Amino acid sequence: MTRFGYDIKTEGLPEPEPAPSKTRVKDEMHDLQDFGQALLELPQERLARIQMNEALRDAFNELARITNLSARKRQAGYIGKLLQQVDVTPFRVELESFRNGQAQAAKGFPDLARWRDRLLADDAELTAWCALHPGGDTRLLRTLIRSARQEETAAAAEAAHTGIPATKGRHYRALFQQLRAVADAAALKTD
Numbered sequence: 488m489t490r491f492g493y494d495i496k497t498e499g500l501p502e503p504e505p506a507p508s509k510t511r512v513k514d515e516m517h518d519l520q521d522f523g524q525a526l527l528e529l530p531q532e533r534l535a536r537i538q539m540n541e542a543l544r545d546a547f548n549e550l551a552r553i554t555n556l557s558a559r560k561r562q563a564g565y566i567g568k569l570l571q572q573v574d575v576t577p578f579r580v581e582l583e584s585f586r587n588g589q590a591q592a593a594k595g596f597p598d599l600a601r602w603r604d605r606l607l608a609d610d611a612e613l614t615a616w617c618a619l620h621p622g623g624d625t626r627l628l629r630t631l632i633r634s635a636r637q638e639e640t641a642a643a644a645e646a647a648h649t650g651i652p653a654t655k656g657r658h659y660r661a662l663f664q665q666l667r668a669v670a671d672a673a674a675l676k677t678d
Contacts, residue, residue, distance in 0.1 A: 523566035623669040634658035
């Protein structure tokens with residue numbers, strides 16, 4: 488091959504990599520924008536744990552604040568541009584960890600609901616729960632169980648009087664939240 492009057496030999500030289508197509512670049516940009524939006528699922532304390540530059544941190548804080556749809560889209564585009572300049576591996580790891588934790592928590596909900604119902608039905612179940620989760624506050628659980636039972640009795644009496652089906656009260660929900668907190672704390676200790 489001759490170029491500018493010189494003989495250039497290209498045998499044995501690696502082929503230059505072609506530049507990525509505009510479509511590919513655009514697709515990657517949209518993927519990063521979507522990824523930036525997905526990162527908003529993370530609670531603020533988990534997002535704060537990720538090492539990032541201040542411009543990116545400010546952009547995430549701004550995106551969390553914005554409510555207008557078109558403004559969110561512009562901000563997501565800006566975050567996508569900023570994410571192109573950094574290694575997104577720590578972000579992906581944190582998001583995957585968070586999503587796995589949510590999936591595990593969702594799997595545990597039916598078990599915790601059954602435990603709540605068992606605790607409300609029989610006082611002996613509290614001993615079984617405390618044997619499984621020794622770090623829990625037994626006094627608080629007893630109080631919540633007693634209050635939930637009282638609420639349930641009052642709601643049943645009201646339902647019989649008015650004919651409107653009984654609803655569960657705040658102590659019923661608080662009992663579930665306490666069971667969940669104890670189970671989550673036990674899960675963190677095993678990790």
